[in-house]
Amino acid sequence: MNRFAELLDRLAYEPGRNNKLRLITSYFREVGDPDRGYALAALTGALSFKHAKPALIRDLIAARTDPVLFGLSYDYVGDLSETVALMWPKTVVPDNDQSFPGHPSPPPSPTRGEGAQRDAGRRTNKTTDNDFRSDGRTSLSVPSPLVGQGGGYSGRDGNESSQARNHNYPPPPTLTEVVTTLRTLGKTELPRQLERWLDELDETGRWALLKLVTGALRIGISARLAKTAAAALGDKDPHEIELIWPGLSPPYLDLFAWLEGRGDKPVNRDPAPFRPVMLAHAIEDTDFQNLDPADYIAEWKWDGIRVQAVAGRDDRGHITARLYSRTGEDITGSFPDLVPSLRLPGAIDGELLILREGRVQSFNVLQQRLNRKVVSPKLIKEFPIHLRAYDLLGDDENDLRELPFAERRERLEAFVNKLDDPRIDLSPTVPFADWGALTAARANPASAGAGEDADAVEGVMLKRRDAPYLPGRPKGQWWKWKRDPHIIDAVLMYAQRGHGKRSSYYSDYTFGVWTEGEASDELVPVGKAYFGFTDEELLQIDRFVRRNTTEKFGPVRHVVHEPDKGLVLEVAFEGLQRSPRHKSGVAMRFPRISRLRWDKPPREADRLETLEKMLKADAAELEA
Amino acid sequence: MSGAPYITAMRPRDILMPVAAGLCCKPGGFHIDPVRPVERAVITHGHSDHARAGHGAVLATQETLDMMRLRYGENFAGSTQAMRYGEEIRLGDVRVKFHPAGHVLGSAQIAVTCKDTCIVASGDYKDAPDPTCAPFELVPCDVFITEATFGLPVFRHGDAADEVKKLLASVALFPERAHLVGAYSLGKAQRVIALLRQAGYDAPIYLHGAMEKITRYYQSRGIALGELRPVKGVKKAALAGTITLAPPSATSDLWTRRFPDPVTAFASGWMRVRARARQRGVELPLVISDHADWDGLTATIAATGAGEVWVTHGQEDALVHWCRSRGLQAQPLDLVGYGDEEESETPLADEAEA
Numbered sequence: 001m002n003r004f005a006e007l008l009d010r011l012a013y014e015p016g017r018n019n020k021l022r023l024i025t026s027y028f029r030e031v032g033d034p035d036r037g038y039a040l041a042a043l044t045g046a047l048s049f050k051h052a053k054p055a056l057i058r059d060l061i062a063a064r065t066d067p068v069l070f071g072l073s074y075d076y077v078g079d080l081s082e083t084v085a086l087m088w089p090k091t092v093v094p095d096n097d098q099s100f101p102g103h104p105s106p107p108p109s110p111t112r113g114e115g116a117q118r119d120a121g122r123r124t125n126k127t128t129d130n131d132f133r134s135d136g137r138t139s140l141s142v143p144s145p146l147v148g149q150g151g152g153y154s155g156r157d158g159n160e161s162s163q164a165r166n167h168n169y170p171p172p173p174t175l176t177e178v179v180t181t182l183r184t185l186g187k188t189e190l191p192r193q194l195e196r197w198l199d200e201l202d203e204t205g206r207w208a209l210l211k212l213v214t215g216a217l218r219i220g221i222s223a224r225l226a227k228t229a230a231a232a233l234g235d236k237d238p239h240e241i242e243l244i245w246p247g248l249s250p251p252y253l254d255l256f257a258w259l260e261g262r263g264d265k266p267v268n269r270d271p272a273p274f275r276p277v278m279l280a281h282a283i284e285d286t287d288f289q290n291l292d293p294a295d296y297i298a299e300w301k302w303d304g305i306r307v308q309a310v311a312g313r314d315d316r317g318h319i320t321a322r323l324y325s326r327t328g329e330d331i332t333g334s335f336p337d338l339v340p341s342l343r344l345p346g347a348i349d350g351e352l353l354i355l356r357e358g359r360v361q362s363f364n365v366l367q368q369r370l371n372r373k374v375v376s377p378k379l380i381k382e383f384p385i386h387l388r389a390y391d392l393l394g395d396d397e398n399d400l401r402e403l404p405f406a407e408r409r410e411r412l413e414a415f416v417n418k419l420d421d422p423r424i425d426l427s428p429t430v431p432f433a434d435w436g437a438l439t440a441a442r443a444n445p446a447s448a449g450a451g452e453d454a455d456a457v458e459g460v461m462l463k464r465r466d467a468p469y470l471p472g473r474p475k476g477q478w479w480k481w482k483r484d485p486h487i488i489d490a491v492l493m494y495a496q497r498g499h500g501k502r503s504s505y506y507s508d509y510t511f512g513v514w515t516e517g518e519a520s521d522e523l524v525p526v527g528k529a530y531f532g533f534t535d536e537e538l539l540q541i542d543r544f545v546r547r548n549t550t551e552k553f554g555p556v557r558h559v560v561h562e563p564d565k566g567l568v569l570e571v572a573f574e575g576l577q578r579s580p581r582h583k584s585g586v587a588m589r590f591p592r593i594s595r596l597r598w599d600k601p602p603r604e605a606d607r608l609e610t611l612e613k614m615l616k617a618d619a620a621e622l623e624a
Numbered sequence: 625m626s627g628a629p630y631i632t633a634m635r636p637r638d639i640l641m642p643v644a645a646g647l648c649c650k651p652g653g654f655h656i657d658p659v660r661p662v663e664r665a666v667i668t669h670g671h672s673d674h675a676r677a678g679h680g681a682v683l684a685t686q687e688t689l690d691m692m693r694l695r696y697g698e699n700f701a702g703s704t705q706a707m708r709y710g711e712e713i714r715l716g717d718v719r720v721k722f723h724p725a726g727h728v729l730g731s732a733q734i735a736v737t738c739k740d741t742c743i744v745a746s747g748d749y750k751d752a753p754d755p756t757c758a759p760f761e762l763v764p765c766d767v768f769i770t771e772a773t774f775g776l777p778v779f780r781h782g783d784a785a786d787e788v789k790k791l792l793a794s795v796a797l798f799p800e801r802a803h804l805v806g807a808y809s810l811g812k813a814q815r816v817i818a819l820l821r822q823a824g825y826d827a828p829i830y831l832h833g834a835m836e837k838i839t840r841y842y843q844s845r846g847i848a849l850g851e852l853r854p855v856k857g858v859k860k861a862a863l864a865g866t867i868t869l870a871p872p873s874a875t876s877d878l879w880t881r882r883f884p885d886p887v888t889a890f891a892s893g894w895m896r897v898r899a900r901a902r903q904r905g906v907e908l909p910l911v912i913s914d915h916a917d918w919d920g921l922t923a924t925i926a927a928t929g930a931g932e933v934w935v936t937h938g939q940e941d942a943l944v945h946w947c948r949s950r951g952l953q954a955q956p957l958d959l960v961g962y963g964d965e966e967e968s969e970t971p972l973a974d975e976a977e978a
Contacts, residue, residue, distance in 0.1 A: 012898065013902070013908070015905070065777065066945070066949065069776070069946065070777075072941055072942040076778070077778055077897055078899060083778055086777075086778035086896065087778045087780075503897075503899040504900060535903060535905075
């Protein structure tokens with residue numbers, strides 16, 4: 001487990017893709033079966049056991065530490081597992097010293113008493129018999145006048161010494177042990193088992209263990225990268241692993257045997273496997289000068305959910321249909337109304353939308369169907385699901401992904417025609433001769449073919465005619481060109497520390513706009529944003545928050561926001577909707593900080609009326 | 625108390641009091657580490673957030689005075705007076721004594737005694753070994769003023785020698801790349817160099833221009849740092865497999881382009897927290913701190929025997945809570961202007977280039 005933790009730790013800091021690959025491949029080479037198989041499963045998100053709830057981890061740490069200190073630490077670190085890993089106090093096996101390691105507690109005295117002297121003396125003595133601590137720590141020659149009289153005091157003697165003296169710790173668990181134990185462990189046994197492991201592992205090991213058991217192992221590498229690293233072990237094309245992947249399961253003994261030339265290639269028996277999705281880069285103004293319009297096909301970017309709809313025949317010839325999210329999650333259960341339409345073997349890449357009387361509804365409407373545990377007939381009737389097809393990855397038994405996009409598009413048209421289903425249609429292409437024409441189409445989709453559905457157009461997609469369907473975000477193949485977002489100037493009102501990458505900085509901002517108050521204008525909160533700013537800007541805002549806090553409510557800092565004092569944030573967002581839950585009555589979709597307006601006094605920020613006007617312009621689609 | 629009945633006992637706040645300019649000692653007529661120009665200043669150590677220019681008279685260790693002179697020029701104060709560790713001086717109604725703080729070369733804790741009450745303003749301190757400065761001395765006192773830079777139990781710094789081993793292992797692993805170690809130019813840089821030498825690394829170590837003056841000063845005080853070379857003017861290819869020390873801000877700017885595929889390391893106590901390291905784009909975090917960690921802070925507070933603890937700059941809340949839970953009187957001191965040395969280190973004058 002410690003070796004796997006070490007790998008995760010190094011991967012977390014290594015930015016270079018090739019260096020990451022080198023690290024993972026060398027891990028696979030060094031570590032034997034079945035540990036490496038479980039590692040591959042962990043890296044690809046293929047491990048399944050009942051995850052521990054964060055509440056359980058909290059209980060464990062609460063039993064060993066002061067709750068206030070834990071709370072403050074968690075607020076600072078911003079990550080539960082890491083906080084616990086860092087502050088976890090190991091059970092101390094009693095030795096001669098009864099006091100808590102590192103904290104000999106003298107009787108506090110209002111005035112300096114003998115207790116202090118005695119204590120200081122004791123500490124000094126202790127330092128001398130801790131000979132392992134002075135290893136490699138002998139001072140370089142320091143001129144004598146610099147050395148004070150009080151030399152020899154070392155404030156610490158606790159944790160390390162008690163650990164070093166204690167030879168009774170069992171060896172730390174292996175990854176296999178952790179994974180297989182977790183699979184079978186009863187719920188009631190879990191806390192004590194975790195506690196044992198936490199005592200046995202080092203700081204990095206504890207961190208990795210907690211990430212693993214809470215199912216939050218995000219270390220910045222994709223499943224694709226892990227598979228590529230595995231492929232490198234046997235000099236195979238990662239594509240080959242992708243194709244057989246859905247039929248494999250941890251600890252992948254057959255896969256590693258094949259990669260090392262000790263066995264045959266495993267066969268994929270899944271009739272409707274997920275294929276890794278191809279993604280686009282956001283296009284910048286400067287990109288156009290290097291692109292030839294003739295090389296590209298344009299289509300609308302619909303504001304729905306990107307999905308892959310796959311159907312295939314099983315061994316007995318029956319059709320199996322599945323709907324996958326862009327990350328490969330099986331979401332068929334949420335959309336049973338689409339399944340009957342997927343009756344031809346093939347794999348469609350498309351957008352999930354709600355259509356009412358042939359008109360595409362806004363994302364707000366589609367949202368009513370997401371993350372539902374129960375899909376009621378009423379829901380299905382009121383929010384009829386629809387698939388708009390962009391691409392065809394497989395046609396019956398044939399894998400089309402190597403074909404150029406233009407050719408796949410022709411096959412797609414034929415496929416959709418043959419299917420002839422009201423729930424599945426073709427996303428139209430947008431004809432254009434030059435970038436000027438496309439700019440005009442993007443600015444006004446209604447006049448360029450999108451017609452009444454123009455409101456559901458998020459922008460345009462540009463796809464190279466000759467682009468094969470490649471997993472991930474390959475350079476220069478697909479571009480997305482979103483419509484200009486809405487922009488307002490708002491005033492920073494409250495700030496909170498972020499989590500994850502932004503932890504320990506004030507990075508969650510609540511902002512407001514002006515509205516008429518009882519006596520004078522006042523700010524009313526209209527949204528919250530966590531991103532959009534650069535790291536440099538984050539530091540600036542963080543500093544501003546810390547220096548301009550007027551009040552603290554728990555973790556929330558109230559930041560100065562007066563007509564002449566405060567920070568104006570330019571906020572970009574995708575849409576607005578009415579919200580009775582917000583005091584302002586409006587809620588933003590996808591708000592982010594687009595610029596810091598240090599130059600602008602808060603009094604010049606936007607007013608609520610501006611947002612209300614935008615709301616009217618956006619039309620109240622929900623009522624439709 | 626055997627004094628006349630009309631003399632009430634000195635309250636600690638009558639001796640030292642936080643004011644806008646810093647910690648003010650009224651009966652002694654001076655400020656400790658003032659952030660604004662004052663008539664008489666007593667300075668704990670040379671970091672720019674504690675040692676500022678423009679005071680009338682400055683009392684500090686010789687090293688601190690020298691560092692201020694290096695940073696601000698000859699006329700950084702009206703007059704100066706050097707103090708040795710263990711030396712005591714009478715200022716007004718109080719006695720002032722300097723003790724080593726173990727933070728950086730010349731850093732001192734300042735014990736202020738008035739009548740029977742002793743307050744120790746420890747400035748920044750660490751209780752871990754450091755080959756470049758005198759070790760921290762425990763000073764028993766009634767009131768202990770402690771920093772709280774790493775005042776959370778998640779900060780446990782471990783052995784700096786192990787971190788240096790990590791750096792050397794990386795240098796061995798990537799001989800074709802340059803290793804760029806971000807370190808604060810006063811104290812941390814010299815400590816890292818000394819630790820590298822202790823670990824047996826004897827190749828020349830390269831310095832960013834902003835580090836040279838202060839590092840040469842350390843050498844002039846007898847701290848052995850081995851062969852050091854300015855990195856300026858060295859050919860890119862010649863830097864493969866080498867170690868260069870630079871101010872943290874330099875490790876993320878254009879300046880790094882002169883290095884072959886640099887591995888960016890950063891030596892700081894903040895590196896204990898993953899998000900902090902990632903926020904800075906650090907590839908090789910080295911947990912090496914010149915401030916006491918949680919165990920160091922709490923052990924030191926307990927060992928001073930002080931019944932009252934004042935907590936300044938950093939994570940005051942947690943440390944105050946810890947003190948109170950152990951029956952100590954504790955309060956945060958609202959002092960502003962400290963602790964930024966780590967975030968916005970200004971290069972020493974006339975060394976900005978390089």
